[in-house]
Amino acid sequence: MRRVYLDNTATTPLHPEVLEAMLPYLRDIYGNPQSIHNWGDAPREAIEDARARLADLIGSRPEEIIFTGSGTESNNLAIKGLAQAYQARGKHIVISAIEHFSVIHSAKTLEKRGFAATSVPVDGYGLVKLDELAKSIREDTIVVSIVHANGEVGTIQNIEEIAKLLKGRGIVGHPDNRLPGNASFCIEFIEGEAMLMLLSSWGIAASSGSACTSKALKASHVLTAMRIPPEIAQSSLLFTLMRDNTEEDIEYVLETLPPIVDRLRQMSPLYAKFLKKQSGGR
Amino acid sequence: MPVYSDKVMDHFMNPRNVGEIEDADGIGEEGNPVCGDMMTFYIKVNDSRLSDVKFKTFGCGAAIAVSSIVSEMARGKTLEEARKITPALVAEELQGLPKNKHHCSNLGAQALNKAIDDYLSKQGKPVKTRRREKRNG
Ligand SMILES: Cc1ncc(COP(=O)(O)O)c(C=O)c1O
Ligand SMILES: [Zn+2]
Numbered sequence: 001m002r003r004v005y006l007d008n009t010a011t012t013p014l015h016p017e018v019l020e021a022m023l024p025y026l027r028d029i030y031g032n033p034q035s036i037h038n039w040g041d042a043p044r045e046a047i048e049d050a051r052a053r054l055a056d057l058i059g060s061r062p063e064e065i066i067f068t069g070s071g072t073e074s075n076n077l078a079i080k081g082l083a084q085a086y087q088a089r090g091k092h093i094v095i096s097a098i099e100h101f102s103v104i105h106s107a108k109t110l111e112k113r114g115f116a117a118t119s120v121p122v123d124g125y126g127l128v129k130l131d132e133l134a135k136s137i138r139e140d141t142i143v144v145s146i147v148h149a150n151g152e153v154g155t156i157q158n159i160e161e162i163a164k165l166l167k168g169r170g171i172v173g174h175p176d177n178r179l180p181g182n183a184s185f186c187i188e189f190i191e192g193e194a195m196l197m198l199l200s201s202w203g204i205a206a207s208s209g210s211a212c213t214s215k216a217l218k219a220s221h222v223l224t225a226m227r228i229p230p231e232i233a234q235s236s237l238l239f240t241l242m243r244d245n246t247e248e249d250i251e252y253v254l255e256t257l258p259p260i261v262d263r264l265r266q267m268s269p270l271y272a273k274f275l276k277k278q279s280g281g282r
Numbered sequence: 283m284p285v286y287s288d289k290v291m292d293h294f295m296n297p298r299n300v301g302e303i304e305d306a307d308g309i310g311e312e313g314n315p316v317c318g319d320m321m322t323f324y325i326k327v328n329d330s331r332l333s334d335v336k337f338k339t340f341g342c343g344a345a346i347a348v349s350s351i352v353s354e355m356a357r358g359k360t361l362e363e364a365r366k367i368t369p370a371l372v373a374e375e376l377q378g379l380p381k382n383k384h385h386c387s388n389l390g391a392q393a394l395n396k397a398i399d400d401y402l403s404k405q406g407k408p409v410k411t412r413r414r415e416k417r418n419g
Binding site: 189190191192193194197201210211212213215217230234266267268269270271272 | 294295297300302311318319320321322338339340341342343344345346382385
């Protein structure tokens, strides 16, 4: 059976060039970069070289780059770190309603520590409402953290306009970013987990924002913020692509998915009701 | 995806008794699309026995497996016996359910009970519901 991995927001295979670049340090070269003895030299040089190249790429100074173990760590460090550093200037931060939980929970933690946080709503497409954002900014706002590209529905924010709103006001913008090729659907009358299980039995990996697929049995906060009705959010299906996916992979999905949808709809009382309504009955 | 027992997977992949009964003697609907899963049970009653049980379900793997096993457990039983199909029995029959899927087993038993209630009230008989107090969310 063909195996097609389309859940790259969850995790994605290592890029071969990354593996290649890292192999020497995983295999042969070891040592703590802080060490005085010369086991530390090669790792230290490698890290400083990476820092300098990254700084060059984004136009910053090398010492402004801090490496962490993950996106979650980075968001925690950036938001809590900035809040702590600038608290003399103000104690208000702004996020959007569709942030990753590492941002939302950092904001909640700060609220417990005496900061104020505003969550700006989004429209039906997941775009941050710029007028609401403008209104949310106060004299004491120090950080605005908004996800540049949403990993769940693929919405790309108008980050230049957002930056303009912040310019000259002493506010630090924090654009969280992560976007694989993203195809997000709601397939009415059927539930996400059931789709995922059947897709998996055909060798296809995808994900869903339905309540039943979450541990907390809550629909995705992103879909909820977009005011997608709960029964529609329940039918969410998300494909996120990687570079190795082929045209044939996608064709296989396009062949496999419709019979799965049919099969679940035949089972669905909501679909039966819909059909009855359509044919004019009650 | 939660880790489901072989029995749950079997009933999810090959659900028994899916469908509607056109001239059902009782229909029971439980849950609603707003809180998640939804089930509709259809029953046929002959000599106080469930001669046919069918269902339609909008929901996750557990919800579909639960409806399937409940329909199987209820078939051929007397109304009194069918009333004794509890969420705990349903979960046991499925070789267990993941913790956060237990609400699905409530739904199945409740929908069946509602179908029996519906039958009794149509017959003009007293309805003595044994529905669980604990509602799913
Ligand atoms: C936009 C965004 N920010 C942060 C994270 C968290 O990253 P990590 O899983 O590396 O902690 C993710 C993870 O998917 C993400 O999509
Ligand atoms: Zn469910």
